[in-house]
Amino acid sequence: MMTLISIVEIVISVLLVVLAFLAINSKSLIKSVMFLSSLSMLAVIGFVLMKAPDVAVTEAVIGSGLVTSLFVFTLLAVRKVGKKI
Amino acid sequence: MKNFLALVFTLFLGFMIITALSNNEAFPKYGEADVSTRVSQKYLDRSVNGNPGEIIFREATNLESGPANTVTAIVADYRSFDTLGEVTVLFISSLGVALLLGSTKQRRMELDFHPNFMLKVGSRALFGIILMTGIYISIHGHLTPGGGFPGGTMIASSMLLLYLADDEFRAKIKGFKILESAAGSAYVIIGLLGLLIGSYFLENLLNNGVLGYLFSAGMIPIIYVLIGLKVGSEISGVIDNFLTEESV
Numbered sequence: 001m002m003t004l005i006s007i008v009e010i011v012i013s014v015l016l017v018v019l020a021f022l023a024i025n026s027k028s029l030i031k032s033v034m035f036l037s038s039l040s041m042l043a044v045i046g047f048v049l050m051k052a053p054d055v056a057v058t059e060a061v062i063g064s065g066l067v068t069s070l071f072v073f074t075l076l077a078v079r080k081v082g083k084k085i
Numbered sequence: 086m087k088n089f090l091a092l093v094f095t096l097f098l099g100f101m102i103i104t105a106l107s108n109n110e111a112f113p114k115y116g117e118a119d120v121s122t123r124v125s126q127k128y129l130d131r132s133v134n135g136n137p138g139e140i141i142f143r144e145a146t147n148l149e150s151g152p153a154n155t156v157t158a159i160v161a162d163y164r165s166f167d168t169l170g171e172v173t174v175l176f177i178s179s180l181g182v183a184l185l186l187g188s189t190k191q192r193r194m195e196l197d198f199h200p201n202f203m204l205k206v207g208s209r210a211l212f213g214i215i216l217m218t219g220i221y222i223s224i225h226g227h228l229t230p231g232g233g234f235p236g237g238t239m240i241a242s243s244m245l246l247l248y249l250a251d252d253e254f255r256a257k258i259k260g261f262k263i264l265e266s267a268a269g270s271a272y273v274i275i276g277l278l279g280l281l282i283g284s285y286f287l288e289n290l291l292n293n294g295v296l297g298y299l300f301s302a303g304m305i306p307i308i309y310v311l312i313g314l315k316v317g318s319e320i321s322g323v324i325d326n327f328l329t330e331e332s333v
Contacts, residue, residue, distance in 0.1 A: 054154075054231065057222070057230050065242050066238055066242055066320065069245055069249075070327060073327055073328060079197065080194075080196060
């Protein structure tokens with residue numbers, strides 16, 4: 001019997017694989033970072049469904065908050081250096 | 086051709102892993118493992134040294150390990166030495182970033198990005214809320230999910246918002262460095278105190294109290310707040326290193 005939660009779990013796991021593929025294969029770097037961020041956001045839901053709230057909190061803060069902003073700032077800095085040359 | 090070889094190699098590796106992990110003594114079939122003989126059950130029952138008292142929220146006293154959150158009981162009590170190693174790993178990585186990107190004369194990096202009014206006001210309004218959430222999560226690490234590492238990272242995220250809000254803003258990095266080294270040293274000193282007064286490194290010297298209250302679990306809230314401060318100041322330093330450049 002499929003409960004609602006198990007359907008949500010399957011949808012999330014499929015979406016995780018799709019987003020990981022897009023994050024690796026997208027041509028523009030900023031899009032890649034955004035896909036990575038949304039992958040972390042979905043992983044947070046997955047961790048909550050697997051009853052691991054500690055991991056979920058850590059993933060939410062580090063994966064979709066800090067790492068994304070550091071990537072974006074690094075991309076901005078690299079773009080600036082590229083313009084100078 | 087390259088992609089095809091990668092696919093074959095990945096399938097081969099997956100096959101190896103699955104056959105190695107399925108149906109032997111260390112990894113039995115799902116549902117067949119006898120969990121009651123494993124050490125994790127002893128962590129859940131708080132009965133590693135025998136004497137399993139009944140665990141009742143807000144009633145149980147003198148348990149082997151005080152925190153209501155079992156993950157914290159493992160991370161900061163049973164396996165506290167591992168956590169000391171993790172903190173050291175983070176310290177070394179921030180040291181590497183500082184060696185690569187840091188220099189004595191620094192100024193804010195000029196990016197193609199200038200915060201508008203909405204971003205400035207919104208970041209400053211959110212700064213306090215995120216900082217308070219981070220401190221709350223660090224302090225309540227032994228009761229609710231979270232703890233020192235996510236709490237410290239939230240503190241660092243609030244600093245990042247301040248950097249986002251102001252082109253010229255720079256945190257007082259010297260204070261962060263003092264805070265970081267003081268918190269790290271205090272963690273080691275607490276461990277050595279356990280060795281001196283008690284019998285082993287990082288022994289929980291204080292009374293465990295009643296399970297589930299804020300002032301319980303002895304040393305563990307103190308250790309987690311120290312970890313939170315250390316992680317927060319370290320990652321703030323890393324963010325500052327990312328967003329500054331050498332002044333010409």
